[in-house]
Every structure is written in structure tokens, then in C-alpha cells.
Amino acid sequence: MGLIQASRGTRDILPDEVAYWQQIEATARDLLHRAAYRELRTPIFEQTDLFERGIGEATDVVGKEMYTFLDRGDRSVTLRPEGTAGAVRAYIEHKLHAQGGVQRLWYVGPMFRYERPQAGRQRQFHQLGVEAIGSADPRADVEAIALAADILRAVGIQDWTLSLNSIGTKADRQHYRDALVAYLQPYANELDADSKDRLTRNPLRILDSKDEKTLAIAKGAPSILDYLSAPSSAHFERVRDLLQRLKIPFAIDPCLVRGLDYYTHTAFEFKVDALGAQSTVCGGGRYDGLISELGGPDTPAVGWAIGLERLVLTMQQQSESLPAGADIYCAARGADAEAQALEIAQRLRQAGLAVEVDLSGSAFGKQLKRADRSGAPLSLILGEEEAVNATVQLKWLASGEQATLRQFELFEQISLLQEKIMLSKPAKRI
Known part of the structure; x- marks a missing residue:
């Protein structure tokens, strides 16, 4: 019989590498504790409907990447492809809103997406994430961003860049969507296959295409920042002002839309150029409509997730091996x-x-x-x-x-x- 190996898209994290993971987790646990975040642990699989409703059926994650199967009771279940939907489900199910104030939650663990494996991208991957649920104040956005910056710095990542955008409210995006489709329609035959499909289902995702020809076309598209309502513009201006006060550098990227339907207002990504195509080590934003969409009270929220595989790759590139544990x-x-x-x-x-x-x-x-x-x-x-x-x-x-x-x-x-x-x-x- 042949040698049994790890399944494609999964990998063993051997003891020498685990030292990096432990350092990240210990650092994050300490910094998040200081910011009054509490750890939440949710199941690895959930009802499929949670992700279809929460993430959006038009997204690549739901349409192409989820590990979904029927259990022995013929119920459709899915290995979690991201952490926010499960955290929100727990928030609603256990009525954490009844405790009042802002629920600051964090989690760490494996996620699952059926993607083409490459460095920094696996079918089983790991994320560390935070969710601040219960505040619409721009300060919540900035506090979350500042925590991500603190964690990256604390584990030795100094050369990151922060990309920032606002995608406004659902109404703002509908106005922008109409303008974007009107701009892109004449170029429909020149778009890559995925973008042609997105033109009718999820046109904002075209701005995030990796196809060079499509990206060149998208550069001439109208900016979503020109379609924000006055309250959305004021929110974004306050976020930028507070980031400047905290001396956190950022660059505005009107093409930054993130890949999940639940985002509203602030969207952001931390990138490390040394990682090449998989340069995003942390991404997140505000998602004010998700909790009500999943049956909970109308509650604003903001959060992010760090990809641990990519963060470890960056640490390995930028530092020597960690000292052995033995004294x-x-x-x-x-x-x-x-x-x-x-x-x-x-x-x-x-x-x-x-x-x-x-x-x-x-x-x-x-x-x-x-x-x-x-x-x-x-x-x-x-x-x-x-x-x-x-x-x-x-x-x-x-x-x-x-x-x-x-x-x-x-x-x-x-x-x-x-x-x-x-x-x-x-x-x-x-």
C-alpha cells in the first residue's frame, strides 16, 4: 500500500513552525485582553443557510468555495469558510445584546475554502479575528484597525501598508452599482470570464479582479466615494481623522470592496508586499446590516480577520528562527x-x-x-x-x-x- 499523505490543500504545522503560531496567539491574546476583547469559540461547521444568507449567494465563497455536505440526518451543513457569520449567530442565539454595551469578541481557529492551493492559501487555513458588536461610532472602526496594527507590529511586521475605503450603505452601493454597470457594459466582451459573470450578479467585485486587462478597465471606473451619502461621507471622514490622530498611516483605495456581501461603510486591508500575490494579511470592515439579516436586532458592528498562514510566512521571511523552548x-x-x-x-x-x-x-x-x-x-x-x-x-x-x-x-x-x-x-x- 502507498504512503498516506495529507489531503491536497492541507498541511502539517511542525513543531519548529508552531513556535511562530504560539507567539502570534500569545501576543494577540495579551493585546486583545488589554482592549477588553473576550474570546469566543464557535463550531467548525454550521447550517449552510447561515453562510448563504450571511455572506451572500452571489459571492465566490458561497458559489464556488464552500465545503458543504449532507449529514446523516439529511441536513445541509458547511465547514465554516470565515468566522464572522458564526460569531454573529452566537451573538443572536445567546442574546448577548441583552447584556448591553459593546460586545468585543475575538476568535482563532481553522476555516475551510475549496481554492487552488498556493503559498499562503490553503483549503484548510487559520484566522484570528475580532468582532466589535453594538457601536456605529467611527471610533469602533478605528479601535479595531489600531488593534490589528498593534498585533502586526508586536510580532515584528513593520513594513505593512493599510488600504482604506468606504463602500457606504446598501442604498449608496445601489446608486454606485448602477453607475458602475453603465461604465463597464461597453467593455463587457473584454472582461475576464469571472468578471463577465459578476457584471450582473456582483459588479463591485470586478474592482477586485486579479486579471490585468480587467484591472486596467476598472481603473477608469467611477469612484464609489463620489456616491456616498452625506452621513456615509461624514463617517468616513471621521475614521480618517482618528487614524491620523493615532499616527496610523493609510492610503485611500476606491477599488477596495472586500469579497463578502455583508460589508458596509469602512473597508480596509493590511498588506505586506513581500508576500506577492497573497499580500493581504488582514482584512475587515463594518457590517451594520448582517445581524438583522440573520434574524437579530438591528445592530451595528465592525471586525477583521488575520490570515495566520500568511502572517507566519511574513515572520519567517523577516526574522530568524525563534529560540527553543527549553531552558x-x-x-x-x-x-x-x-x-x-x-x-x-x-x-x-x-x-x-x-x-x-x-x-x-x-x-x-x-x-x-x-x-x-x-x-x-x-x-x-x-x-x-x-x-x-x-x-x-x-x-x-x-x-x-x-x-x-x-x-x-x-x-x-x-x-x-x-x-x-x-x-x-x-x-x-x-
């Missing part, structure tokens, strides 16, 4: 020494240190080579002599400095040991 590598040989090594490791772990114990039983030379490769600053060495005398050898792997301590002295000096280990670890580049 101490414990090498031991001989039955008594190996038993004592386990006891010592257990006590050091309980005191807050990360300890890797060599379980090979091989010669000390081989164990110490593994200690060097582990990235741990310190190695503890126990042989037969140390076991008899209840001592341990300490070896600082970078300098070669070595000392012998009684085992009880080792535990008495844990605070000093922790401090020296922290100083010996290389600074993280992210």
Missing part, C-alpha cells in the same frame, strides 16, 4: 543518575523552568551534542559519581563555563538560575 537540557547516564535526573527535572519544572531530559541512555558525548543543538542555555549533567554524591554538574553551553553543585544547593539557587538563563537566551527577533 535546561538534562544529560544523565546510569540507573541511579537517570532516576535522579527525572526527580530534579520535575522539581525544576514545578519551579517554572522548562527542562528537557535526554532519554537516550547514550554516551555523554552524544547527549551533550544534542544539548548544544537544543538551544537550551544550560545543561545539567549527572553520572554515577554525581548520583552517589547527590551533586550535579552545570554547564553553560555558550561559554563552556562549568560548576558542580550539591543538589540541594541547586534548588536553593533557582531564582538566580532563572535570571541567568533569561540573560543567556538570545533576544527574540519578533
